[in-house]
Amino acid sequence: MSFRSIIPIKEVSIRELFSFKMSFSNVTMAVITIGLLALFTAGAITYLIEGHHAYNVTREHPWGLIIGMYVFFVVSSTGLCIMSSIGHVFGVKEFEIIGKRAILGAILTICTGFLVIALEIGHPVRMVIYNILTPGFTSAIWWMGTLYGLYLGFIIFEFIFLIRDDHKWSKRFGLGGLLVGIAAHSNLGAVFGFLIARPIANGVFFPIYFILSAMITGSYLLFLMYGFRYKMNFPKEVEVMLVKLAKILGLLLVILIFFEIWRMLTSIYGGVPGRAEIAKHILMSPNFLVGEVLLGMLIPFIIILVSKGKNIKGLVWASILGMVGIFFMRYDLVHDTQLMPLQLLKIREYQLPPSLVEYFPSFAEIAISIGGIGVCFLVYYFAEKFFNLDYEK
Numbered sequence: 001m002s003f004r005s006i007i008p009i010k011e012v013s014i015r016e017l018f019s020f021k022m023s024f025s026n027v028t029m030a031v032i033t034i035g036l037l038a039l040f041t042a043g044a045i046t047y048l049i050e051g052h053h054a055y056n057v058t059r060e061h062p063w064g065l066i067i068g069m070y071v072f073f074v075v076s077s078t079g080l081c082i083m084s085s086i087g088h089v090f091g092v093k094e095f096e097i098i099g100k101r102a103i104l105g106a107i108l109t110i111c112t113g114f115l116v117i118a119l120e121i122g123h124p125v126r127m128v129i130y131n132i133l134t135p136g137f138t139s140a141i142w143w144m145g146t147l148y149g150l151y152l153g154f155i156i157f158e159f160i161f162l163i164r165d166d167h168k169w170s171k172r173f174g175l176g177g178l179l180v181g182i183a184a185h186s187n188l189g190a191v192f193g194f195l196i197a198r199p200i201a202n203g204v205f206f207p208i209y210f211i212l213s214a215m216i217t218g219s220y221l222l223f224l225m226y227g228f229r230y231k232m233n234f235p236k237e238v239e240v241m242l243v244k245l246a247k248i249l250g251l252l253l254v255i256l257i258f259f260e261i262w263r264m265l266t267s268i269y270g271g272v273p274g275r276a277e278i279a280k281h282i283l284m285s286p287n288f289l290v291g292e293v294l295l296g297m298l299i300p301f302i303i304i305l306v307s308k309g310k311n312i313k314g315l316v317w318a319s320i321l322g323m324v325g326i327f328f329m330r331y332d333l334v335h336d337t338q339l340m341p342l343q344l345l346k347i348r349e350y351q352l353p354p355s356l357v358e359y360f361p362s363f364a365e366i367a368i369s370i371g372g373i374g375v376c377f378l379v380y381y382f383a384e385k386f387f388n389l390d391y392e393k
Helices: 024-054 065-088 093-118 124-133 140-163 167-193 205-229 236-268 276-283 286-307 312-337 363-386
Strands: none
Touching (some): 065 167, 065 205, 065 312, 093 140, 093 205, 236 276, 276 286
16 A cells, blocks of 8 residues: 555655746745744754753743744644634535645644744653653643644544545544644643733633634634635635635634723733733733734724625735734733742842843744744645645535
C-alpha cells in the first residue's frame, strides 16, 4: 500500500514546488514570509545560545509574549475548526466549501503554536514524557496539553478523510475534533480563570470568552485565506458563503462587545483590590482602545453593518486589522493578568506600596513570536502545492 493511496497528494517537482505566478500579491507574500522566517531563525538561535536569559520574563512577570502568541495560534486553530464544522459536520451547504482549507489551517496553526511554546518550555520532550507518566488531574495546564494532543489527532484524521472525499468518516472525526477542541479551548481559558491570586482573571469569563473569540478569529482567517486564494475575484458560491460568514461574524462581534462592556463594569464596580485598578489601567491603555476595540471589533463590525455583510473585499482588508486586534487581545490577556504584583508582606510597615509590574518583550521573544507566522505561511504554501484544497461537487 503506497502513501498516495492513503493520503492523495499531487506529484510536484522541485521546480514546481518553488515556482509561483509573479503577481504583486504573491511576490509580497513571498518577501514577507522570507523575512518572518529569518526573524524566527534569529530568535530561535538566540534562545538556544542564551537560554531563558534571552527573554525579559521575570519571577514577577513569568509569562511573556511567547505565551500570548501560543494562545494566538491555538485560538486560531480552534476557531477554524469550529467554523469548518458548520459545513461538513452540521450540513450547512454553503459552508461545505471551506472544509479542507479550514481544517488544514487548524492543523498548521496549532502545530505552529506548539513550536512557539516549545521554545518557552525548558524541556518540551520531558514535558511530553511526564505528562503521560505522572498525570496531574487537578492541573488545568495538564488537561490543556492532553486535550490539545487529542484534538490535533482528531483534526489530522478529519483532514485525511476530507482529502479522500470520505464524508462519512470526516464527519465523525470532525465532530470529535469539534467537541475535544471546545473542551481544550475552554480549558485554556480556565488556565487563566483559575488564577485565584489574580483577581482580574479569576472567574468564569475566560472559558466562555475564549470560545467566542476563537470563532471570530476563525472568521477573520477565512476571509483572509479566500481573499488571497481568489485574489478578490470570488466565484459565486464563495461569495455567497462569505456574505453569510460576514453576518455570522457581525453577530459574534456584537456578543463580544457586550461581553467586554460587562467584564469592565463588573471589574471596576465595588473597587475590589487587584481587580478595579487593573481594569481602569486596561481602559486607558492604547493596546486595548486601539488594538482590541478599534481594530479587533469596531472597524470590521462597522463595515458589516453599513454594507449588510456584502462588502466582501472591504471585510478581507478589515480582517487584517481584525487579526492585529486579536494579537493585542492575546498579548493583553497575558500581560494585564500579571500587572498587579503579588504582595506577601505588609505594604506600608515594611516597604513602599508596590507599583505595577513592568514588562516589554526582548528581541528573541518578538522574533520567535512574530516569526512563527512565517513558519505557518511557508507550510501552508507547501500544503497548497501538494493537496487539492478546493471544494469539488
